[in-house]
Amino acid sequence: MSTFLLAHDIGTTGNKATLFSKDGDVVASTFYGYNTNYPQVGWAEQNPNDWWKAVCHSTKELLQQANVLANEVASISFSAQMQGVVAVDQKGQLLRDAIIWADMRAEDEAKYLSDSLGFDTIYEITGHRISSSYSGAKIVWIKHNEPDIYQKTYKFLHVKDYLIFKLTGKFGTDYTDASGMNLLDLSKKEWSSKIVDAWGIDGEKLPNLYPSTYVIGEVTNTASAETGLQFGTPVVMGGGDGSCAALGAGIVEDGDIFNYIGSSSWIALCSSEPLIDLEMKTFTFAHIDENKYLPCGTMQAAGTSYQWVRDQIYQNVIGNVGGRKNTYDVMNEEAGRSKPGANNLIYLPYLLGERSPWWDPKAKGSFIGLHVTHTREDIARATLEGITMNLKVVLDTFRKYHGHFNDMWLFGGGAKSLLWRQILADIYGVEIHVPKLLDETTSMGAAIAGGVGAGVIKDLSVAKEWVKKDDSHLPNNEHRQLYDELFHIFQDAYKQLAPINHRLSDLHSKRG
Incomplete structure (x- = not known):
């Protein structure tokens, strides 16, 4: 009986x-x-041929590594980078x-x-x-700048859609990827006729x-020969990486976060x-469950900020850590020696501008309140706290529409x-759950x-059974009171510095 599930996650790297x-x-x-x-x-x-090569090579390697026969694979599905x-x-x-x-070439089209x-x-x-990062503006850019290619195009696909075609010979996309197109x-x-007409896109494409x-289809003979998969194996649409991550995190019921x-x-x-935020701090994707939605807020430089400090x-x-430790272990130990609030040092994590919550590409990173008495330990802790405070602005937007959240799952390298888990619990004011598989x-x-x-599998609710909890962290109320005070200063600091940072960006543009 076919009981194994094969998933390809087509990322940027x-x-x-x-x-x-x-x-x-x-x-x-x-x-x-x-x-x-x-x-x-x-x-x-x-080059999409590189994705296909990756799928073919990794599929064969995976089956061999697991000692699994091709006829034991019940389905092939995809998660993938979106907005392409x-x-x-x-x-x-x-x-x-x-x-x-x-x-981001399609700014004029957006x-x-x-x-x-x-x-x-x-x-x-x-x-x-509206943004040039979404697929719609990119399609219009092709129409304006590469008209021959636009005319020859039968379908504009996403990353996973192209690989599905290579496996099955069928064209299509799913609601999650479509929701990242504008x-x-x-x-x-359904495709918005108002937007399609305004942009002058041929809807048939x-x-x-x-x-x-x-x-959507089954593995063809040609694809079978290239991948090592069995002819006729079902190929399931899957979805965009953000929506797949939510399902994998067990986010399947209203209020799961x-x-x-x-x-x-x-x-x-x-x-x-869908969450239509009056301030437009957040955005909404389609959920893997076609009857659900996925309101979301994404910041640019989270782990990137900590890496910059490193x-x-x-x-x-770097390179001088012995045993099982790495540089981040040392940073976390030192940050842990700094008091909550990092001795009143605030970090604005805008090294790459910002998406949610401010949508400000000219925002800049900065340390506020730096004093001669501050230490490297304070800088490390302030960085973790500043990233978390920025995410709290997003969380508070969701609270405005959905009420209080008691707990939250945490995933990823962070x-x-x-230490960061506890900082998250303290600043958010929720219990943080950490899974065994991050x-x-x-x-x-x-x-x-x-x-x-x-x-x-019977239905998508099985996701809650697949997520196994490894640890939990309750908020420290004493720390939370301190963080609440600093959080207001954090928001004011961004707003007060925004005009100055815009002037710096404009000056940089003038000087090239």
Whole structure:
């Protein structure tokens, strides 16, 4: 009987392929990397053939590593980077390299739509601010700048959609990926004719829409020969990486909420309705469950901020740590020797500008209140606290619409720090739960979608059973009172410094 679930997580740096049992155990995992090309400043492209090569290679390696036969695989499903564009002709042949999420070339196209329909209208329809990072503006850029390719394009696909075509010969996308395009009417789960018409996009070039658990096709003979998978194995749509991560975190019921901390960080929750925030601090994706939504807030430089402190201030430690310790262990130990509040030192974590909650690309990072008595320990702790306070602005936005949250799941590399877990609990004022598997969330969500689609798993609620708790942290009320006071100063510091930071950005632009 086919009982194993194969999930491919197609990220920006490579493909992480994971084989799960139907009970949620990781049987084997492997990684295959590829490159990103940057033809011009602000452009980011990848060759989709590299993704396919990664899928073929990692699938064979995974089956061999796990000693699993191809006929024991019940389904193949995907999670993948979102907000890209893959242009293919009617035979599925590539017409150009893929424009990926990090590409920001389509600023003029985004501005045109905003001027035509209005910023608020676009947010109300799609659940997102208009941005050149989304797929819709990129499609219009191709239309304006590469008209021959636009005319030849049969379908504009996402990353996972192209790989699904390679496996099955079928075209389509799911609601989660579609919700990251600035083209989907989020409430109706259909392409918005108002936006499609305003942008002048040929609607026939957009793929058909399916639920994430939909079996879109089966592995073809050609794909079987290239991947080692059995002919006829069901291929399930899966979803965008953010939505898959939420499912893998067990976020399936209204009010379920989680925080992921990696290089960037986000907080997301499950809701029966899209969240239309009047201040537009947050945005909303479709959930893997086609009847649910995923309000979300994403900040730019979470782990990146801590890495910057490591590289700039802990240079004497890097490479000189013995035993099982690494540089971050030393940083956490030192940060733990600083008192909560880091001796009244506040860090604004805006090294890369900011998305949620301020949506300010000209925001700058800074330490506020720096004094000669401050130590390296204070700087390390203030960095962790500043990242967390920025995320609390997002969390408080969700509280405004959904009320109080008692607890929250934490995932990603940041969850490895015991100190950071406690800081999160203290600043958020919620109990923090940490799973045993910190880095399999996204793949796990894709595998669950695949298992439901193939009929191996009863429904998506099994996600709560797959997430195994390793530890929990309750907030320290004494620390929380201190953090509440500093939190107000933190927000005021951003607002007061914003005009100065904008002037600095403008000055930098003038000087090139």
